Amino acid sequence: MQVNNNIINLLIAGTGGQGVNSLYRIMLGLCQEHNLYSKSALFKGGAQRHGTVHATLRIFLRNEPGYQWYSSQVPPNGLDILLGLEPWETIRFRHFAGEHTQIWSNTSIVPLFAQRFLKESPGNPMEMLQRFGNNLRLQNYSQQAFQKYGDKRMANYLIGKDVIKSGILPFSNSEFMFRFIKEVKPEKKIEKLILEEII
Amino acid sequence: MISKLQVNGNEAVALAALSMDLDYFSHYPGSPVNFVEPAIRKFAVQFGKEIIFNNALNEHIATLAAGGAAFAGAKSMVVMKHVGMNIAVDPLTYLAYTGVKGAMVVIVGTDPGANASTGEADVHWYARMMNLPLLEPVTVAEIYRLCREAFLLSEQYELPVLLFIPTRLAYDSETIGFNIETGARLRTFEFIKDKNRYINVGQRNIRNHNHLIEKRNAIAENAAAFIKSFGNENAETAIITRGLTFTQSFETLQTLGGMNRFHLINIDLVFPLPALQLSQILKNKKEIVVIEDQDGFLEENLKMQLYNEGLCEISGKKFFPESGEIGYAQVFGFLSEKMGVEPLPVIVPEIQDVIPERLGTFCEGCPHRAVFFVLDKILKDIPGIIGGDIGCSSLPPFRADWLMCMNAGIGISQGIAQLPTPQVVFSTGGDGSFFHAGLLSLQSAVMNRINLIHLVLDNMSVAMTGHQESPSSKKGFDPKKLLKALGVNKVYSIKATDIKKLEKALRKEVGKTGVRVFWINGSCSRLENKTRDLKVKYLDPKIYHEKCGECRICFDEFACPAILDNKGDLQIDLNTCMRCGVCKELCPANAIKASAWQSFIKIYEKPQS
Numbered sequence: 001m002q003v004n005n006n007i008i009n010l011l012i013a014g015t016g017g018q019g020v021n022s023l024y025r026i027m028l029g030l031c032q033e034h035n036l037y038s039k040s041a042l043f044k045g046g047a048q049r050h051g052t053v054h055a056t057l058r059i060f061l062r063n064e065p066g067y068q069w070y071s072s073q074v075p076p077n078g079l080d081i082l083l084g085l086e087p088w089e090t091i092r093f094r095h096f097a098g099e100h101t102q103i104w105s106n107t108s109i110v111p112l113f114a115q116r117f118l119k120e121s122p123g124n125p126m127e128m129l130q131r132f133g134n135n136l137r138l139q140n141y142s143q144q145a146f147q148k149y150g151d152k153r154m155a156n157y158l159i160g161k162d163v164i165k166s167g168i169l170p171f172s173n174s175e176f177m178f179r180f181i182k183e184v185k186p187e188k189k190i191e192k193l194i195l196e197e198i199i
Numbered sequence: 200m201i202s203k204l205q206v207n208g209n210e211a212v213a214l215a216a217l218s219m220d221l222d223y224f225s226h227y228p229g230s231p232v233n234f235v236e237p238a239i240r241k242f243a244v245q246f247g248k249e250i251i252f253n254n255a256l257n258e259h260i261a262t263l264a265a266g267g268a269a270f271a272g273a274k275s276m277v278v279m280k281h282v283g284m285n286i287a288v289d290p291l292t293y294l295a296y297t298g299v300k301g302a303m304v305v306i307v308g309t310d311p312g313a314n315a316s317t318g319e320a321d322v323h324w325y326a327r328m329m330n331l332p333l334l335e336p337v338t339v340a341e342i343y344r345l346c347r348e349a350f351l352l353s354e355q356y357e358l359p360v361l362l363f364i365p366t367r368l369a370y371d372s373e374t375i376g377f378n379i380e381t382g383a384r385l386r387t388f389e390f391i392k393d394k395n396r397y398i399n400v401g402q403r404n405i406r407n408h409n410h411l412i413e414k415r416n417a418i419a420e421n422a423a424a425f426i427k428s429f430g431n432e433n434a435e436t437a438i439i440t441r442g443l444t445f446t447q448s449f450e451t452l453q454t455l456g457g458m459n460r461f462h463l464i465n466i467d468l469v470f471p472l473p474a475l476q477l478s479q480i481l482k483n484k485k486e487i488v489v490i491e492d493q494d495g496f497l498e499e500n501l502k503m504q505l506y507n508e509g510l511c512e513i514s515g516k517k518f519f520p521e522s523g524e525i526g527y528a529q530v531f532g533f534l535s536e537k538m539g540v541e542p543l544p545v546i547v548p549e550i551q552d553v554i555p556e557r558l559g560t561f562c563e564g565c566p567h568r569a570v571f572f573v574l575d576k577i578l579k580d581i582p583g584i585i586g587g588d589i590g591c592s593s594l595p596p597f598r599a600d601w602l603m604c605m606n607a608g609i610g611i612s613q614g615i616a617q618l619p620t621p622q623v624v625f626s627t628g629g630d631g632s633f634f635h636a637g638l639l640s641l642q643s644a645v646m647n648r649i650n651l652i653h654l655v656l657d658n659m660s661v662a663m664t665g666h667q668e669s670p671s672s673k674k675g676f677d678p679k680k681l682l683k684a685l686g687v688n689k690v691y692s693i694k695a696t697d698i699k700k701l702e703k704a705l706r707k708e709v710g711k712t713g714v715r716v717f718w719i720n721g722s723c724s725r726l727e728n729k730t731r732d733l734k735v736k737y738l739d740p741k742i743y744h745e746k747c748g749e750c751r752i753c754f755d756e757f758a759c760p761a762i763l764d765n766k767g768d769l770q771i772d773l774n775t776c777m778r779c780g781v782c783k784e785l786c787p788a789n790a791i792k793a794s795a796w797q798s799f800i801k802i803y804e805k806p807q808s
Contacts, residue, residue: 004454015557017775028205028372032205032374037373038205038372038373038374039338039371039372039373040371040372041367041370041371041372042207042370042372043314043366043367049560049562049563049760050560050562050760051557051559052556052557066449066453068338068340069338069429069445069446069449069450070446070449070453071443071447071449071450071527072338072367072371072372072373072446073367073446073447073526073527074527075450075451075454075527075531076527076528076531076532076543077543088554091554092554095528098543112554112555112557113555113558121555122554122555152774153774
């Protein structure tokens with residue numbers, strides 16, 4: 001698919017409970033703050049926890065005729081940013097990615113089968129991820145989040161901060177951080193740490 | 200005054216309904232349209248509207264209630280998911296015959312691809328069967344527009360009008376413009392008696408049926424406004440879409456420069472088709488391709504209605520599957536091939552593996568996990584079956600022996616239990632299913648003297664769809680009184696976490712006769728619970744390895760996601776553990792303990808509420 005320079009296509013993937021929804025709402029909120037037209041969707045299954053959750057966000061940098069009829073889905077190979085809060089989920093959505101796609105992925109694995117007596121996982125996701133090439137950035141965001149904030153669920157904050165730092169999205173670090181505090185309402189000690197970062 | 204707001208599909212329905220002065224709202228919660236009700240409540244408060252709500256116990260009741268309100272002149276809306284429509288069709292068929300005085304819009308959440316359901320059956324055919332108009336929006340903004348149109352159609356023709364929203368669109372979000380006048384309107388309602396209209400039997404029904412057919416035909420003749428046309432009207436190839444395939448087709452053609460090569464037509468009013476207008480539009484085409492998901496309802500109707508119009512072949516399902524959701528890649532692939540565009544390179548082609556679905560599982564602290572652990576344990580010793588229902592009690596999907604529809608727990612179990620079989624049948628289901636129709640199913644089992652053990656897994660809400668209230672959520676609800684009144688032989692009321700008591704009582708009932716119900720109490724671990732919050736704050740459960748016999752029952756069989764395997768050492772993840780205490784109960788080596796556990800329980804334990 002031709003890369004459309006007027007649209008930024010973002011996909012956030014993870015498992016239930018990792019904060020995909022929160023990160024999605026933050027990005028959506030930032031679009032609204034900037035008066036950017038967007039189309040987006042959040043998908044989660046019936047399970048409250050541990051299922052696949054993903055969100056797509058298409059940010060229209062310019063409002064051109066016909067955009068209201070564009071899909072909220074990312075076109076094939078049209079993804080600009082893939083944020084994977086879990087490595088299997090990063091791989092699951094690879095078919096949206098093209099050669100230009102920038103990928104940030106957590107390396108902390110949530111085993112595929114919560115029911116242990118079912119079959120083994122199909123291989124090692126880290127080996128598969130290595131094949132994504134130079135546009136891939138891997139970090140154990142869950143471990144970093146635990147070390148820094150005492151809560152591995154802050155991985156979504158760290159991965160979001162990294163993508164904002166890259167400059168691909170038209171949002172600033174401080175806008176992202178304030179929005180995070182507003183949407184997620186973290187514990188006081190974590191909020192304090194975030195505010196200290198802003199200062 | 201037009202206001203703008205970023206909303207999802209559910210919220211767009213709510214805004215549309217309020218903008219049309221909705222009076223009455225009924226529903227049975229079901230994904231993907233389970234958030235319409237809270238959205239209407241929220242916006243009703245915001246705009247000062249007074250809406251009457253009926254949180255019905257099933258779709259049959261919800262539909263009848265909305266119909267009744269519409270009989271009395273109200274503008275009503277009923278919301279359900281596609282499988283609920285199977286239940287609603289009985290009353291809807293009659294509402295089609297009688298018509299409605301006010302207005303009635305039926306919102307149905309469909310689910311091609313079964314992303315949020317146990318099935319993806321195509322319910323479009325009901326529109327044809329009932330002769331009711333069916334609208335299908337393509338974007339969130341169109342949901343708002345067409346929902347309003349649905350009310351207008353319903354008022355004009357005095358018919359219920361269907362509006363289908365697929366999962367993907369229900370969860371889509373965009374900024375829409377809307378216009379709602381603040382403040383409630385004062386209305387009174389009255390049911391005006393009309394036996395010719397409302398008495399449907401024999402020839403009266405035939406007369407009403409003829410009247411319905413006249414209305415259907417009139418709608419079709421005046422439906423030109425529901426056709427969207429793009430691209431080159433003189434192109435030889437017409438692409439016809441409904442629903443989500445429209446936006447995928449539009450964007451593909453626009454991006455690949457194909458708009459001048461095709462005539463792209465979207466049909467908002469999917470039934471009855473504006474056949475006259477369509478035959479004019481399509482008469483000079485050399486190729487007509489319908490891109491739609493599921494069975495091919497639009498394609499079949501086009502073929503049926505335009506058969507004698509001398510058109511070229513109409514195809515669709517020749518190119519697109521009948522099952523699963525049609526994705527963007529499939530539409531893109533089809534259209535780009537038609538245009539002779541090179542196929543897209545596959546990123547990382549060496550990864551051939553299909554990443555398996557993540558099967559659902561019980562949340563940490565879910566009371567249902569404890570119950571199924573006990574059932575599995577018993578069934579290691581005796582041959583037996585676990586009858587499954589749907590909802591949270593059916594997570595994960597392989598725990599029970601079937602996963603189908605609401606009340607398949609008691610329903611199918613009683614059929615098996617009636618047969619001469621050595622297998623013990625443990626039927627299960629949540630409190631949501633129980634009040635949906637399980638209560639009747641249980642009473643039927645009593646009437647038919649079936650030897651059945653049924654477990655009602657009462658987590659005090661209809662949990663999976665957003666924790667809607669169930670009758671057992673209310674204080675003072677006494678299941679024993681209810682079940683005894685139904686004639687149930689024996690009723691046990693047991694806490695889910697009391698696994699030893701549960702196992703003992705279940706084993707005692709194996710081989711006995713009559714209908715026995717185990718009412719298992721255990722609040723959903725996602726619901727607010729002050730006692731649990733205190734436990735999470737003050738208890739540090741731990742697996743003591745010096746005592747652990749490495750049986751791995753807690754990890755392999757109980758399978759709580761909060762118990763992790765750290766290179767062979769089992770550990771409890773304190774970030775996610777909900778301190779339910781069940782792992783402590785089931786550990787044969789007594790190796791799981793929490794500091795301050797005993798003294799905490801003495802000071803803080805209250806009966807679960």
